[in-house]
Amino acid sequence: MFFKKLAATALFMGAGLVHAFSPQAGTWVVTSELDGKPGRGFGIDVQNTTLVMQMYAYENSGQSTFYLVVGDVVDNKVTAPLTKYTGGRYFGSGARSGAAAGSPGNVSIRFTSGTTGFITFPNEGEVAISRFNFGYPFAPSSLKGIWNFTSMGSLGLTTEAVNLTVSGSSTSTGNGVVASSDGLFGCEHQVSGSMAGTVLCAKINAQGQLQRGYWFAYSVNEGEGRMLNSSAALTDQLVSIRRLTTPSGIGTGIVFKDSEQTAPTLTELERQLSQLAAQGASD
Template sequence: MSKRLNGLMAAALAAFISTPALAILPDSGMWSIGAELNGKPGRGIQIDRQGGSTLILTYFGYRADGSSLFLQAAGTLKDGKQFDGVLTEYRNGRALGGQPRDGEFAQEAGPVRIVFDSSTTATITLPGEAPQRLQRFQFEDLRNRLNFTFFHSSAQDYARMSSSGEITFKVDANSLIAVERSNAGSIACEYSGNLQPTGDSFSSEGTAQCFFGATSQAYLYNMRELKVDEFGALTARFYFRHPSYPELRPSLRSVAGICKGSAANIDVYRCDPSDLKLDPGLWKEW
């Protein structure tokens, strides 16, 4: 990586403390520009974010003569949603199969601005172009990982986990139904809402009916970063609002769990690669 890009990153890190706590943090990965996603070779944006608000942006596209081009920029989110940087071109780096050689600064292509409205959608303004939509490129369908029962626990306002329970999801193309049960087996909450892919996770908004003994209460819910990884581990953030007071700050539950497998024994095994429809080689880390 060039010294110039390192310098841009250092400046971005120095500005980190000014980022609001409720920033929209974009999903790392490949993003498509406007309506250019048509199955043919085209342009795109690669965004890398490593858990904070500092971004490295790589643009890949073409020059006017048709030759390929890549540009880079780095910076920090401003006002919790806006990225501003300068796209920079480099040259004379190491070629495929060639001898080691350091690249060097070629020229600045111009300013780039991205205004995020969610973790997977935004508006981008490229040099010499009008603002256009930018969206996370979705190339794999991970919905099947949600269709399990999970042993789970959660944390709310205090730094401790609640008693364990179970939550069962049933999802299809764009809807989610879930039933949450206490460790005693009684229904705690029932959820019904939409389902939207957000990179390697999902979001869902809808209504929840939660039970407290003989009484129940309806809530508006929003599930963020709903994800089941390659090892069957569930993580998510559940936000709840009272429907009569939607303007109030939502209540947050951080949820973690593990999916139940199909094999029965003295105890219930966690799910395995065959349950998740994965290549068993993905589990061979050791």
């Protein structure tokens, strides 16, 4: 019921969010070359305004090679030389230092979001690129885990964390609700209608009344979207979403993780076993 009501706001969301963004760090691919077979790809990391890209590609002989790109991102665009390296350390070798071995030319990238963009390689036309998601299918199981929602806008700064653990039925536009154990917060991937390709969440009270909703798009562990109020109306609250644990409960940050099983102290157990053995020997 509430998901159907929230879906009515989709007409007002078409423009999405308009603000500065930083491309997500990770594995990127040329979208048209994504066919499940070995090919070209690149790792992108942007820190502050510095982009570092490592690309694996092939020579015209078929031999694999790699390039390094370092450049400054300005207005979501960067142009910098593709630099090839050779002579470095190989598996089993001693210490060896690689050396720059020229460049086939510049590469130009313009990002259209944190997970999409376009790239122009030397001697090639512009092609679409995207962040490659190989760990989370667009399925209910991918929504399980602890999520944090932080919103900012005229309603102030708010945050809440939820643990999605319970699988439910699918709505008319989604592929299966995943909810908190108390059934008061649930999310669902939207697979049809004007919200297809995004995630919709609803928070209700014990009487079944809508408290708020969230609509967002995400990639791997991060997402962005908007908050909806208790009347299912779109607000100006920008929402940042962060996955805190994987569906199996493993922390996604650099500190938080499952508590490790510590080895028990066996001193007393060993003492008792020694006494039992000594008693048995004397009987």
